[in-house]
Amino acid sequence: MAYGIRLHVWGDRALFTRPEMKVERVSYDVMTPSAARGIVEAIHWKPSIRWVIDRIQVLNPIRFDTIRRNEVSSKISATSARSAMKAQRIEGLVNYVDVDRQQRASMILRDVAYVIEAHFVLTDKAAEGDSVGKHLDIFNRRARKGQCFHTPCFGVREFAADFELLEDGKVARAPHESLIDERDLGWMLHDIDFDDGMTPHFFRASMKSGWIEIPLLQLKGGAR
């Protein structure tokens, strides 16, 4: 791929929540393609491009940790917000955290590091001035300088992701020896089709030498 990018990302903690275990959250063993896409988009994204994740490499051994926190159990509805807006006053438009409380555990990943390989394609929103080179330049320039639209994160915002652009064949480092053998990771979330009523798509992930090949995803709006 002429216009692919490679990004080294790492952090202390990560939580890529499994959709089947999200009340007491349990993380996938590795980063999902959709989380990787979120990281790349945090650095540069425009409606005229769509990021496609090609491969993810896991560099660190997979280790878990748990953390339990007090959380609120409900949200305020759009309807109540609307009626408060109409009435121009906000009394009652609050969540009481100590009444509406849940304690939830999360099983999170520790000390993660990945390499994301991705490219982008132009969408039908691309205007005349949108050339592939331009967006690639913007992305590379930002990633090189550590610039970002907002700080990227590993699954949830409290776990910030540090990043570094891997230029011209530069290698982050070798994956940990525990990752060399082929490993089946089971069915993992690939991404969510937002054009098709938030349909989740899954793929069978397997990892060898840390590499997870991400298949192309057939979305309603085109392949991703």
Add this chain to the structure above:
Amino acid sequence: MTTIANRYEFVYLFDVTNGNPNGDPDAGNLPRLDPETNHGLVTDVCLKRKIRNYVSLEKESEAGHAIYMQEKALLNDQHKKAYEAEGIEPSAKLPKDPQGTQLTQWMCKQFYDIRAFGAVMSTGVNCGQVRGPVQLGFASSIEPVVPMEVSITRMAVTNEKDAEKQKEQRTMGRKHILPYGLYRAHGFISAKLAERTGFSEDDLELLWRSLTSMFEHDRSAARGEMAARKLIVFKHDHPMGNAPAHVLFDAIKVQRAAKDADLPARGFANYEVSIDAARVPSGVTVVERF
């Protein structure tokens, strides 16, 4: 009000003396510990709670500074008035734009914590959400901490049944404290997300103020003495930023002062904070708030 035009990162140091900064519900309210390293932890949401509490204390009910996630103790039940749904067909989805955007913008204008931290405020899936510009990580202690269990007695019992059972008429309780712990938290403020929620320069000042003073207004039996020790802010010239966050964070070193490096730390004076100015790239200004 103009929204902020710069990206920021900050390193926030706070300490606890003879107290429990953040109890772990999984471990009988022991101070949170990283099981691998025994470093103490304070969650991001714990700090955000204190920021919210400080803002509602300072601003009371000043317009535009309401707090969306309230602690009930701060309010009375009068506020809990009913508000009726409108005649529009109830739907789990946020109304289509421009109504939806108006609604979100209005919420941002009224509530400080939505402007700063964002909020999920609809019952639908993925709608009416805002991401705020302010993002906090977990705070962890500079060195491993050792929690102590302190047994205490109460010279009374709760009810008659207990009174009959126990001749001495007193109860024993337990407290978990850390003799001392210095914690370091990292924060991120995105100028681009601030544009969307209207997080202004004034809001930013209020955030710095709350980080400065929030522990002063959060005294309790459990917390012991907690104090904000240092707030170092990195201001990027460019809204997207001029340097990677980790490079900036690496420029701040918190180490034990050499003279008593072998003894357990019992105060902030046991530590030295240094800023390696040479590692801060051009385009980034370091501001020591205190």
